[in-house]
Amino acid sequence: MSDVPAGLETLEFFFPDGCAIGAFPPVLVGVVGSGNLEVLLEAIDDKGCAVRIETSARGFGPIWQAVIQDFHARHPMVGVRVSINDMGATPAVVSLRLDQAMAEISGGAA
Amino acid sequence: MISYAECSARERLALLLDPGSFHEWLPPIERITSPHLAQLGVPSAFDDGVAIGRATLDGHSVFVAAQEGAFMGGGVGEVHGAKLTGLLQRALRDRPAAVLLLAESGGVRLHEANAGLIAVSEVMRALLDVRAAGVPVIVLIGGANGCFGGMGIVARCADHIVMSDVGRLAMSGPEVIEASHGVDEFDSRDRALVWRTTGGKHRWITGDCDALVEDDVTAFREAAIAAIGAANPLTLEALEDEHVLLTGRLFALPADHADQDEALLLWRAIGVAVAEHVPAMSVEAVRALRIL
Numbered sequence: 001m002s003d004v005p006a007g008l009e010t011l012e013f014f015f016p017d018g019c020a021i022g023a024f025p026p027v028l029v030g031v032v033g034s035g036n037l038e039v040l041l042e043a044i045d046d047k048g049c050a051v052r053i054e055t056s057a058r059g060f061g062p063i064w065q066a067v068i069q070d071f072h073a074r075h076p077m078v079g080v081r082v083s084i085n086d087m088g089a090t091p092a093v094v095s096l097r098l099d100q101a102m103a104e105i106s107g108g109a110a
Numbered sequence: 111m112i113s114y115a116e117c118s119a120r121e122r123l124a125l126l127l128d129p130g131s132f133h134e135w136l137p138p139i140e141r142i143t144s145p146h147l148a149q150l151g152v153p154s155a156f157d158d159g160v161a162i163g164r165a166t167l168d169g170h171s172v173f174v175a176a177q178e179g180a181f182m183g184g185g186v187g188e189v190h191g192a193k194l195t196g197l198l199q200r201a202l203r204d205r206p207a208a209v210l211l212l213a214e215s216g217g218v219r220l221h222e223a224n225a226g227l228i229a230v231s232e233v234m235r236a237l238l239d240v241r242a243a244g245v246p247v248i249v250l251i252g253g254a255n256g257c258f259g260g261m262g263i264v265a266r267c268a269d270h271i272v273m274s275d276v277g278r279l280a281m282s283g284p285e286v287i288e289a290s291h292g293v294d295e296f297d298s299r300d301r302a303l304v305w306r307t308t309g310g311k312h313r314w315i316t317g318d319c320d321a322l323v324e325d326d327v328t329a330f331r332e333a334a335i336a337a338i339g340a341a342n343p344l345t346l347e348a349l350e351d352e353h354v355l356l357t358g359r360l361f362a363l364p365a366d367h368a369d370q371d372e373a374l375l376l377w378r379a380i381g382v383a384v385a386e387h388v389p390a391m392s393v394e395a396v397r398a399l400r401i402l
Contacts, residue, residue, distance in 0.1 A: 007151040028138045031118060032155045033180040040138055040156055056153050085153045 009058040013051040013068050018076035027104045030097045037086040037094060039101045044081045055086035067091045071098045112327045114252040115276050119161055119176035122212050125327040126250075126334065127165040127174065134163040136193060144187050146222045155181045158189040162197040164206065168335045173201045176212035179255035185219030186260060191229020198236035201245055208338045209240060209247045211268065216283060217259015230260035237267050238344070246270060246341040250330050251277040251319070256308065258283040269342040271319040272333040273310035274326075275393050279318065280308040302389060306373035311388055311396045315377055317355065324393050 023043050030038040044050070051068050068082075075098075082098070089097070112125060123132050136142045138156035147154050159181040164173050175197050177184040186194070194211075201209045218226040241247055247268040251257045256278030257265050265271055265279060273279060282290075284298035297303060306312055314322035321337070323329035342348075362379040363372060377385035381401045388396060 008148055008153060026137070026139045028120070028156065031178055031180040032153050036180070038138075038155060042139055054148075054153055056151060083156070085155060087153050 007058070008054050008056060009061070011051075011053040011055070011061055011064050013053075013065065015049040015051075015072045015076075015078070016047065018049060018072070018078040020079045021077040021105070022079065024105050027101050029101045029104060032085045032087050035088055035090070035093065037084055037089040037097055039097045040083040041101045041105060042081045042083070043079060045079070048078050049080050049082065051082040051084070053084040053086060055084075055088075057086065057088045063091055064094075067094050071095065074099075075102050111324070113325050114250075114274060114327050114330050115254050115325050117327065118180065119178040119212065119214070122327065122330075123161060123165070123174065123176050126210075126212070126331045127167055127172075128169070131167075132163055132165040132174070134161055135197070136162065142189055142193075144189050144222065146187065146225065150221055152182075152221060158187060158193065159184060160190045160193050162193045167208070167210070167331070167338065170207035170335075170338050172208045172210055172338070173197055173204075173206045174210040174212070177214045177253075177261075179214035179253045182219055182221075183255050184213075184215030184253070184261070185221075186215060186217065186226055186230050186233070187219040187222040188225035188229050190219070191226065191233055195229070195232045195236045198233065198240050198247075201240050202236070202243055205243070205245055207245075208334075209245060210334055211247060211249045211264075212253075213249050213251050213257045213261055213265055214253030214255050215257060215259070215261035216255055217261050227260070230264065233260075233264055234267055237264060241267070241269055241341075242343055244341045244343055246337065246339075248272065248334055248337045248340075250334060251279055251310070252323075252325060252330060253277070256280070256283070259286075266318070270321075270337040270340050271313075272321040272323060272330060272337065273313055273319040274323050274330070275310040275396070276325045277310045277313075278305070278308040279310075279313050284308070303373075306371070306389065311391075311393075312373060312377075314396060314400060315382060315388070316359070316380065317400070322393055322397050 027041045143154035159178045162175045248270045249265040249268045252274035284304045287296040288298040313319040321333045374385045
């Protein structure tokens with residue numbers, strides 16, 4: 001048996017600084033399947049960029065922190081909530097999904 | 111040509127319906143998620159694996175649901191089923207021109223046990239109420255996960271079924287049959303066997319679906335439009351006719367058919383002379399074979 005307890009792990013990150021993104025319709029990309037994840041972006045009135053992750057892969061907090069920090073460095077925006085349901089996606093897949101979601105906000109492919 | 115099988119549920123909605131016409135009810139931002147999965151350590155989906163709403167199809171007002179096969183195999187959990195039931199009950203009240211069900215599901219989501227089973231039975235009851243009211247329920251089957259278990263029954267309760275040749279429709283799925291009756295009874299890894307016994311061509315030849323189309327979103331759209339006017343309310347006479355058909359099928363195979371392919375024997379028995387060529391034939395050619 002692993003030392004990591006069963007169940008989901010919830011991670012939250014918050015970035016106070018960045019450019020205001022303004023209003024946009026909610027965006028959902030990806031599907032919660034093995035090695036995949038879904039990313040939901042919503043405009044919020046609050047300042048900051050709030051990220052909440054629920055993942056079935058426990059014990060990878062530092063890697064998530066690095067991936068999300070990297071995302072916020074590439075897209076330094078505030079006024080947005082990022083919600084993720086993850087089923088064991090690799091860091092590269094997570095980054096691609098986040099970029100896909102950003103591309104949809106700025107009028108990318110439907 | 112865009113493969114229907116390779117699209118996600120939401121891509122199908124975007125491509126099949128009139129552009130921009132889909133208005134979703136209980137969208138992902140409302141986070142109406144499964145109350146069961148997190149307790150089992152399984153991540154939820156913000157839409158519980160199904161998108162429901164209203165839209166227009168060739169200008170007609172329709173209600174529509176699309177199941178996401180990539181999330182838990184399209185399994186019907188408590189919330190997923192309640193969304194389907196609510197959509198159908200609203201259709202009974204508002205009377206759209208049709209209800210479209212873009213089915214892709216292995217059936218009940220076993221994680222949710224009885225709640226999922228009850229949900230599927232509620233979907234069936236609601237669907238039959240809509241059908242009885244004269245609003246056609248049109249099921250589209252062409253996803254990689256097929257349409258099995260409780261959703262297979264739901265599909266066969268509907269007015270009209272459109273399938274592609276890569277679509278599959280049955281009650282017990284291949285792995286279930288193999289697990290319960292052994293690999294000698296059914297080898298779930300024999301893909302040709304799986305499609306001969308559950309695939310769209312087989313369902314077309316045996317009369318279990320009403321349209322056979324290519325694996326193409328536009329073909330599904332055209333078949334759905336054609337089915338809008340095709341309400342088929344259940345009557346006692348129609349049910350009795352179907353029972354006669356099914357009884358005949360039970361006895362269609364020759365008495366001694368050990369070691370012979372039962373699908374080919376059945377196709378031949380119902381009048382398809384070129385049965386052995388069916389798996390390699392084009393959809394268009396197979397469409398012409400139906401003699402029911």
